[in-house]
Every structure is written in structure tokens, then in C-alpha cells.
Amino acid sequence: MVMKTVTSLALLLLLFAVLAAGGGTKISRKLESSNHEDGICQLNVKTQGYSCEEHKDATTWLAMSPDESLGFILADNGFDVWLGNVRGTNYSSGHTSLGPSDPEYWDWSWDELVAYDLPAMFDYIHTQTGQKLHYVGHSLGTLMAFGAFSMHEALSQVRSAALLSPIAYLGQMPSPLARAAADIFTAEAIYWLGVKEFAPGGGPVSKLVADICSHIDCSNLENIITGPNCCMNSSTSSLTHQQPTATKNMIHLAQMIRKGTIKMYDYGSDRDNNKHYGQATPPDYNITSIPNDLPLFLSYGGKDLLSDVKDVQTLIGELSDHDPDKLVVQYRGDYAHLDFVYGVNAKQLVYSPLMAFFSSN
Numbered sequence: 001m002v003m004k005t006v007t008s009l010a011l012l013l014l015l016f017a018v019l020a021a022g023g024g025t026k027i028s029r030k031l032e033s034s035n036h037e038d039g040i041c042q043l044n045v046k047t048q049g050y051s052c053e054e055h056k057d058a059t060t061w062l063a064m065s066p067d068e069s070l071g072f073i074l075a076d077n078g079f080d081v082w083l084g085n086v087r088g089t090n091y092s093s094g095h096t097s098l099g100p101s102d103p104e105y106w107d108w109s110w111d112e113l114v115a116y117d118l119p120a121m122f123d124y125i126h127t128q129t130g131q132k133l134h135y136v137g138h139s140l141g142t143l144m145a146f147g148a149f150s151m152h153e154a155l156s157q158v159r160s161a162a163l164l165s166p167i168a169y170l171g172q173m174p175s176p177l178a179r180a181a182a183d184i185f186t187a188e189a190i191y192w193l194g195v196k197e198f199a200p201g202g203g204p205v206s207k208l209v210a211d212i213c214s215h216i217d218c219s220n221l222e223n224i225i226t227g228p229n230c231c232m233n234s235s236t237s238s239l240t241h242q243q244p245t246a247t248k249n250m251i252h253l254a255q256m257i258r259k260g261t262i263k264m265y266d267y268g269s270d271r272d273n274n275k276h277y278g279q280a281t282p283p284d285y286n287i288t289s290i291p292n293d294l295p296l297f298l299s300y301g302g303k304d305l306l307s308d309v310k311d312v313q314t315l316i317g318e319l320s321d322h323d324p325d326k327l328v329v330q331y332r333g334d335y336a337h338l339d340f341v342y343g344v345n346a347k348q349l350v351y352s353p354l355m356a357f358f359s360s361n
Contacts, residue, residue, distance in 0.1 A: 071083060074355070079134070118145070125157075138163075162299070187254050191251060295357070
């Protein structure tokens with residue numbers, strides 16, 4: 001590895017796990033099987049010859065070899081790389097007073113990720129470094145960014161954003177399992193049964209997934225959920241090691257699928273919405289409110305069943321007034337949802353253009 005001077009900051013936030021009903025890597029399996037307290041720095045980063053300081057663990061951007069993983073690739077090109085984790089996952093489960101067994105611990109949706117978590121990540125990095133950052137998000141990580149930027153959150157700390165498999169609209173999502181779960185109100189049923197933690201790997205959620213799969217073919221669950229990934233190394237991704245999220249978060253995503261809108265969480269009645277928002281319906285996240293001069297790099301795939309082409313085109317339409325010099329849109333006709341992270345050719349096809357975009361901004 002050639003050491004280079006750090007010239008820029010990059011925050012990578014990979015959050016496809018929620019939309020894809022969970023995800024895991026051989027790194028996370030290694031961590032699970034470890035009998036000691038070593039984190040990702042000791043187990044996977046320093047072993048590759050990279051310097052690393054532990055703040056919180058994050059693994060998926062490092063799941064491939066150093067020549068294929070975006071985290072390592074950015075480091076090799078002079079970026080100070082920060083990896084973020086969303087609340088509720090194995091590596092972001094702390095709380096000052098609550099634990100995962102408390103229902104209140106899971107009382108959140110991606111609204112809270114937009115309002116609190118993403119700005120807190122940006123604030124933390126800015127406090128540590130004093131610099132603005134380039135943001136990389138995948139799937140739900142992009143939805144968080146769209147929500148935050150539309151509300152003008154954290155804009156003063158961002159130089160640019162690269163959004164892979166961008167999620168803003170879900171109304172035309174063709175993923176049969178995700179759409180079936182939304183149409184039969186699966187998450188709502190689980191929630192009202194008292195299950196606040198959505199953990200697809202076991203318990204009531206697993207049983208409900210089995211019920212859905214009795215009606216559709218789930219023999220290749222990964223492709224059923226995310227699309228026919230063309231180019232990924234299958235040994236580095238698995239839906240058998242799944243990260244939990246809040247059932248309320250899954251309800252919010254299901255509302256987006258059914259309604260085709262990007263709004264705050266719908267509490268189900270005029271009274272409850274008025275209590276939370278001061279109005280009878282949930283407020284919109286207005287994509288057109290994103291500043292036209294914020295540099296954005298969007299990359300989406302023709303085979304993606306979660307970030308559907310038609311939904312992405314709706315998003316691009318909302319950005320029609322964006323400064324054309326500040327908006328780069330890349331389309332990969334052969335890519336599905338996981339190829340953007342696990343694709344063996346992603347370095348050449350996606351990451352190199354992404355870094356060129358960062359260099360120009």
C-alpha cells in the first residue's frame with residue numbers, strides 16, 4: 001500500500017440492511033466468532049497495513065479486499081475515512097438509560113435518523129477534524145441524506161454527497177417480498193403484537209417472512225429482495241446474518257411503498273398527527289428544497305429492485321432545477337442493489353468516477 005497525504009474527509013454510511021431485511025459480511029461473522037474485544041480496526045484494518053482509530057465499528061465498506069472495498073480505496077487515495085452506524089445495529093446499540101429489551105429503545109423511524117443521528121455524526125467528525133466532509137451513502141443512507149439536506153440539516157459541514165442506489169421514492173418498488181410485506185401491513189401487525197424490535201433472523205418476524213414465502217418463491221432470498229446482482233462476490237454478502245431495526249422504522253418504509261411519497265411518519269389519525277406535527281397529515285420532505293449548488297453524485301442500477309429505476313427518475317425530476325455543474329447522474333444497467341457495495345468491478349465502474357467527482361468538489 002502506498003501511503004498518501006490525507007487531503008479530504010469521507011463519511012461512509014451503508015444502511016441497505018434495513019430495506020434488504022438485514023445484511024452481513026464475513027467481517028461481521030469474524031467479529032461474532034471472536035472471543036476478544038478487538039474491534040474492526042484490530043481485526044481487519046490494521047492487518048491490511050492501514051492506520052485506524054476506533055470510535056465505533058462499521059464493517060460492510062471493508063468487506064472486500066483492499067483493492068475492492070470503498071473504505072480502503074478512499075484511504076489509498078488520500079481520504080480520511082469515517083464509517084458510520086445507524087442506531088439499533090450491533091455496533092450502535094448504546095444508550096444512556098435504555099437497552100434493547102425496553103420498548104422505548106425502539107421508538108423511532110428514519111425521521112429520527114434524519115433529525116438527530118446524521119447531524120450528530122457530522123458534528124462529531126467536524127469537532128474532531130475541523131473540516132467539511134464528502135458523504136457516501138447507500139440505500140437507506142441516501143434516504144437519510146435526502147431528508148436531512150431537504151431540511152437544511154448539516155449543510156454547512158458537507159462538501160458533497162455521493163448517493164448509491166438512491167432511495168427517496170419507493171412507490172414503484174418491484175421487490176416482491178418487500179412489496180408483499182407492505183401491502184399486507186406486516187410491520188404494523190408485528191408492532192401491534194408488541195414487537196418493537198424488527199429482527200428478521202428470528203422470532204415473530206421470521207415466522208411472518210416464512211408465511212409470505214409460502215405464497216412467493218423465496219429460494220433465492222437475496223435476489224428476491226435486492227434484484228439479480230450481476231457482479232458481486234457472493235462470499236462477502238449474506239442475508240443470514242441480519243441487523244435489527246425498529247419495527248416503527250419498517251412501518252415508515254412500508255408507508256412510503258404504499259403511498260409513493262416521502263413524508264414523515266404517519267401516526268394513523270388526524271389527532272395523533274396533530275399531536276406530533278401540529279397538522280393532520282405528516283409533513284413532506286421537500287426534495288426541491290435541497291440547495292441547487294450542493295454537489296450530488298447519484299448512481300443507480302437497472303436491475304435494482306429496491307432503488308427502482310422509475311422511482312429514481314422521479315427523484316431526478318425533483319432535482320430538475322439543480323445546477324447542472326453540481327449534479328452527476330450515473331446509470332449502470334446491469335447493476336442491482338448489492339453490486340454497488342460488493343461488486344468486484346465497482347472500483348472501476350462506480351468508485352473511480354465517484355472519487356473524480358469528489359476531487360472536483
